[in-house]
Structure formats: C-alpha cells, structure tokens
Amino acid sequence: MRYVQVTVTFPPSVRHPMHAFLDDGDGWRTEMVTWRRLPDETLATLFRVAAPREPYLERLRAVDTIERFETAPGDPPFYLKAYERLGGPLEAFLGAFADTELISVPPLVYRSGGRLSFGLIGPPDQLRDALASMPDRIEVEIGRIGSYAGGRRLAGVEVTxxxxxxxxxxxxxxxxxxxxxxxxxxxxxxxxxxxxxxxxxxxxxxxxxxxxxxxx
CATH class of the missing domain: 1.10.10 (Arc Repressor Mutant, subunit A)
Structure with missing residues (x-):
C-alpha cells in the first residue's frame, strides 16, 4: 500500500474560522479523529482539541455553518463532536477526494498558519489527480512517500x-x-x-x- 503524508496550507481568505483561531495561541492544535458526510450534506466530525476550552467554544458558537455540537467533559485536550453545513472552500477541498479510492489515515492535524497535515493511502495516480484538482489558493506540500506499514502516523509532527x-x-x-x-x-x-x-x-x-x- 502506498502512503503519502500531505500538508496543505489554507490562505486567510479561505481559512475556516476555527482553523484561524489556532493562530491565537502557541502550540494550539486540533485533530480530526473521524468524520462522516451525511445524506443531508452535513459533515459530522469528531475533534480532539488542544486549546483553551471556553474561548474555543465561544468562537465555535459564532460560526454560522455549525449546526450543533457537543463536547466530552474534561480539561484540554477535550473531545468535540460537531455538525457543519458543507459549502465553499470546505466543499471544494473534500471534493478533490470524492470518487477516489484514497483513504485518509487519522488524525488530520490542524495547526496555526492555516496548515493541515494528514496521511493518505491509495493509488498514486489518483493522489496526483486529487492534489492537482484542489483550489489554486490552497498550497500543497508532500512530506513523505512510501509503503504503509500500519500504526498511527503522527502527521502533525513538525520535524524537518x-x-x-x-x-x-x-x-x-x-x-x-x-x-x-x-x-x-x-x-x-x-x-x-x-x-x-x-x-x-x-x-x-x-x-x-x-x-x-x-x-x-
């Protein structure tokens, strides 16, 4: 199985408000653990949030596309389940991987500066097509290519x-x-x-x- 680690960078003009929130603190990050696209075009996601709980939730409540959310009790990092209407840059980003055999290796790690790191398993030709079809404003960087050997890949580790x-x-x-x-x-x-x-x-x-x- 072919594995590739990808980091994409969303410019401020298309960055999700909760992704932009991570710029407010040193080392803040969120990890998308799992997700599902529902029939009503809502995206259901489970996040692990390594950021101050109350400021994060306060900002989340102000995001128009968030339909509802719930959290698990506890101090940061904490878990968040959210339901969000699809559309705009988020829809375009997910659309790049529609109708492919590519499988993501969780977690998808969101960091400051609009960076999102994740691993993918799948046919190289489909991967090339998916990355090429991303909106022009989204920068793509390939960090590692090789065979998948199992285990949890730490996609968000910043090691040069x-x-x-x-x-x-x-x-x-x-x-x-x-x-x-x-x-x-x-x-x-x-x-x-x-x-x-x-x-x-x-x-x-x-x-x-x-x-x-x-x-x-």
Missing amino acids: ERQREVVRAARRVGYYEVPRTGSVGDVADAVGCSSSTAGTHLRKAESALVDAFLSA
Whole structure:
C-alpha cells in the first residue's frame, strides 16, 4: 500500500474560522479523529482539541455553518463532536477526494498558519489527480512517500528533513543506546556539522516528537 503524508496550507481568505483561531495561541492544535458526510450534506466530525476550552467554544458558537455540537467533559485536550453545513472552500477541498479510492489515515492535524497535515493511502495516480484538482489558493506540500506499514502516523509532527537526518544518524552511532555509546560529536561528524548545530537539531526534533507522543 502506498502512503503519502500531505500538508496543505489554507490562505486567510479561505481559512475556516476555527482553523484561524489556532493562530491565537502557541502550540494550539486540533485533530480530526473521524468524520462522516451525511445524506443531508452535513459533515459530522469528531475533534480532539488542544486549546483553551471556553474561548474555543465561544468562537465555535459564532460560526454560522455549525449546526450543533457537543463536547466530552474534561480539561484540554477535550473531545468535540460537531455538525457543519458543507459549502465553499470546505466543499471544494473534500471534493478533490470524492470518487477516489484514497483513504485518509487519522488524525488530520490542524495547526496555526492555516496548515493541515494528514496521511493518505491509495493509488498514486489518483493522489496526483486529487492534489492537482484542489483550489489554486490552497498550497500543497508532500512530506513523505512510501509503503504503509500500519500504526498511527503522527502527521502533525513538525520535524524537518535535516532534523530527521540528524536523528537517524544519532541512532546509527549509538546516541540512543542504553547505555549511550555515541556522543553529540559523533552525530555531528556523521552529518557534517558542528556539535552545537547537531545538538540543536536533536533537541528540536525530540521536543516535537515527545509533544506529539504525550498529546496522543
């Protein structure tokens, strides 16, 4: 099975109000866990929301397209079930994947700056056609292509390719062995950079991965 990780960026002109809300706080994000398009053209969704509960719900109540919603009790992150009328950019985005065999790998992760990250499984030709048919204002970036091996893919983890390279090198030289058999200097030599730069890459990647793991 072919797997691809995709990040799309919605410009402010077509960004959903609740997606734009995530710009108000550092590290706020929402994850669409599952969804269903109903016969009446309503989209039923289940979200995991990592943002302040009351401000988020207050903004949600002001969104005209939201028909109704309900939440599970508890502090952030909390779960939200919402019903929304389809139309506009949301309809156009979903329409790109209509009548295809593509299957999304949840969660779909919404982050600040209009970014949405998700994984897809399906025929490469259908994927190319789906991405090409998205509205021009939506930017598309392919992050990873390969075979799907199962498990939960952390689509929203912000790790750069250089950080991935450094983490892979760290594993090769024994930096993550217990007891540790490789140093930051060994990692730096393996990727051709200074020890301080290698250390910075490692800390940033580890921070992103730990945050995603604890939020899962």
